[in-house]
Amino acid sequence: MSEQSNNVYELIEKYCLDLMDEKERRYFEMEMENNPALKEAVEEHKTILLSFDHLQSVQFIHESLDAIHNHSRSSTQILINNLKLHVNKYWKTASVAASVAFVASIMTFLGARTIYKKDTQRTYIELKGDINNLKTDQRKMKNDLSKVRNDIKKKDIQLPEGDSKFSGTAFALNQSGYMVTNLHVVKDYTKIYVFTADNQAHPCSVVKADEENDLAVLKITEEDFSFGTKIPYSVQKANPNIAQRIYSLGYPKADIVYNEGYISSTTGFEGDTSHYQLELPSSPGVSGAPIIDETGNVIGIVSGKQSQSEGITFAVKSKSLLSLLKSLPEDFNQTELVSNSIRSMTRANQVKKIQPFVCVVRVYN
Template structure:
């Protein structure tokens, strides 16, 4: 008890809360008892260390944020392989020159042979065909646009949603990931943020087999964030017992859940998924599964009804597979995913505070 009192006094001394009388007493104590003096010095040093440790941690995390923000705004650029190319070019200049001239000569000979040997084809026919496809495509685009317009005109229905789930941003421009089963039967999809604002969204792509869907918020009310706090792990290396957490909307309010990774495969040995132990309810579907460093390692998808607390998550590497599929369909789709987590080393409450703004409720009508 005496030690506790003494420590309290030391701390009040540093905060300059001692009365004049106490101060004199304290100075006297320090002077006469060397171990008290030692304690004061040691405590001062230690508290300093702790505060600086925290400041360093905060500074580091703000650097991560700044990097992601600048990268997503295009203010710092990747060298797009240019640097490496210059280096390689200098190294292999001669070899490349020789190879190129050989290739050039060969190409000339071959193309010469081909033109002289092949019969003349009807170029006009080919052109016509091309035009037809053009026209078809135009028609199709037109119908598509009409459909889209109609869809947009449908106001958010007053009826309660038929399907519900969770989705999370993968790009600040409003691209979300959720489960395909959340939106597959819906005629119209909306998303709702933490503060309850409902926004129109469209399903860009949905893969039933992987159970992943990509949504795009198509509402003018949507305000893009500066950068995403988490990053999506491309490798999906998961370790048993790794602590994880998720955010989702099993009810109208965002709910935090904590658990751990319990098996590396999903239901019946499904290698697309992994098993986690977490309390999840309908509505948690499509939520991010995040590890302690703020890396998204999976998408919460299903649970086993016959067992308690057995939940499956789709491994995050499949997100990239779906994105590649989507990119095949729409060439000018440019997604910028953060390259690193900006919430590593932060406390869990601070991590969640940043991440919750990127997790939306998905509603299907």
């Protein structure tokens, strides 16, 4: 085919897609009147383009509905199972004792369980908060308690009665309630709750666990849960250098805390290549917090710190998370984490956008 007829087809397409300016269009329409063959070619082109459009719509609607349809069947099952557990175990607990215990459950977290690795000089501490050792301002606790109670009433979510054992941080992987945190935060617990920024409790189940990289993917089990907007940050495989600036958002206390620092080594505790070593303040409760680079891309997940030093924090690389996500069920849309709408925003605005997607995780037995 000659270049010239390619040009003609380019014109035809431009006309069909309504991309011509007024003058061009009028001229083209005149051509069409005088040249029935051209007119027929245009009609045929239109038909083909409409068929492409239709195919695109069909695929989009089918994929979107499939995710909901398949999911709504499976999550009903999860909800039923959770309900059974609640009824069996928690319904009977005395209410007075429970309300006292409740105070403990909404407290902030200081203590941390220490895991000693082989040498005694340096130890690796998982940063989940141990709620039993807390000392916090009593008044704040009471306020929080009544707030939580109101919210719970509103939402009709029955938290298990008794102490929340540990807490950590989780962040969203899509708008419909997939979250990620550290496996050590939720391991061995069946009652897992995520508290969104508006202090509402949402029951979760662990959909995927990666023992080796200490990651757990959670799913909020409420069928109609949604964050309401697309996730602002991206999660992409990155190969950042040492000295690259990073920041994190986590819950070492009841309110979200911002911290910033830099990558100090591309390997983690004792040369672990699946982790970064960061110069970043961290305290118990921030396990599972996202590590975000300057362009709003999540490059890692906080998992622990070195006991002897104040500033050294370790984070799992996002690579491990991405490979874990590939094994998620069909209703998880892989493409949502690719784009990033905060790339060129100021830091403060990035944080404002990200904040609602970072939540507290609490576990109960």
